[in-house]
Amino acid sequence: MIVSPMLAETGTGSDLKRKDLLFETKLDGVRCIAHLTPLGTKLQARSGSDITKQFPELAELHRQVKKPCILDGELTSMTFNAIQHRIHRQGRLEIKLGMAVYPVTYFVFDILYLDGTSVKGLRLIDRKAILKAVFNESGQAKLLTFTANGENLFGEARERQLEGIMGKAINSPYLEGKRSDAWLKIKNFKEATYYICGLTEGENDRASTFGSVILGDVVDGELRYVGNVGSGFNQDQLIMLLKVLEFDRAECPFKARPDTDRPVKFWTRPEWQVEVRYLELSPDGRLRFPTFRRLLTKGDSDEVR
Numbered sequence: 001m002i003v004s005p006m007l008a009e010t011g012t013g014s015d016l017k018r019k020d021l022l023f024e025t026k027l028d029g030v031r032c033i034a035h036l037t038p039l040g041t042k043l044q045a046r047s048g049s050d051i052t053k054q055f056p057e058l059a060e061l062h063r064q065v066k067k068p069c070i071l072d073g074e075l076t077s078m079t080f081n082a083i084q085h086r087i088h089r090q091g092r093l094e095i096k097l098g099m100a101v102y103p104v105t106y107f108v109f110d111i112l113y114l115d116g117t118s119v120k121g122l123r124l125i126d127r128k129a130i131l132k133a134v135f136n137e138s139g140q141a142k143l144l145t146f147t148a149n150g151e152n153l154f155g156e157a158r159e160r161q162l163e164g165i166m167g168k169a170i171n172s173p174y175l176e177g178k179r180s181d182a183w184l185k186i187k188n189f190k191e192a193t194y195y196i197c198g199l200t201e202g203e204n205d206r207a208s209t210f211g212s213v214i215l216g217d218v219v220d221g222e223l224r225y226v227g228n229v230g231s232g233f234n235q236d237q238l239i240m241l242l243k244v245l246e247f248d249r250a251e252c253p254f255k256a257r258p259d260t261d262r263p264v265k266f267w268t269r270p271e272w273q274v275e276v277r278y279l280e281l282s283p284d285g286r287l288r289f290p291t292f293r294r295l296l297t298k299g300d301s302d303e304v305r
Helices: 013-017 080-087 092-101 124-134 150-159 235-248
Strands: 007-010 021-025 030-037 040-045 069-076 105-114 141-143 164-169 179-187 190-200 213-219 222-229 264-268 273-278 291-296
Touching: 013 150, 013 179, 021 124, 021 150, 030 080, 030 105, 069 080, 080 092, 105 124, 150 164, 190 222, 190 235, 213 273, 235 264, 235 291
Parallel strands: 007 179, 105 141
Antiparallel strands: 021 164, 030 040, 030 069, 069 105, 164 179, 190 213, 190 264, 190 273, 213 222, 273 291
């Protein structure tokens, strides 16, 4: 059975004071449905694909529950790119090395079925109680904690520069495969898509690739410089992105050559786009604390694998 996870709408700061919500940290990982029976563990991605073999450290997850069940949660590692590195590895050696370098934890936040019976229609607070009763945390999976104080939790998330928090209606059912305002994403960071306009020179361990991506945005029909993003890349992405952009070398695409802080390796035609997470925009329109999230294909928003 393939389960489609429930999805969230976007919330605002005013939702932090609501008394009908409970609040959880918004994890920066990969959504995962865990099918647990006495015969073993099966892990399912949001898309429905089987990702069990990519995470052998979770093979005994079924031993952490007292009865067969289907759980909803998030696979996390030290960074978002680390978990992306793990989920796309297929070879046995790659998986083994990935497990050693980028260990994962599965944080569980909901239960959908218990002993073959759906509990999706129960209130969230009741599903949380069932989950706590059936789940044993003495393993690689943990229960995600929650609180009634959204303002405090959001303040902690901001201090730790986490993505944000989730607010979930206490009395809501689990709406499989549906996006609902019963679940709200209250983000600390913002996300946006920008054009790649060039690369800066790299130093030290990046001397052979690049230091940062030069970004542009179209404002009032004109391409404008918004800053550089240099964090969030793993080595594979640095190499891949350099190879891709080599074919798009061009003159500076901006009307006036911007001050990029570091020497430009080369400029590119503004055709490729990247999704970037950032804290805020400065008064002059520059990104503050940007982090690379993913490369988008030309002309749409499908991720390049």
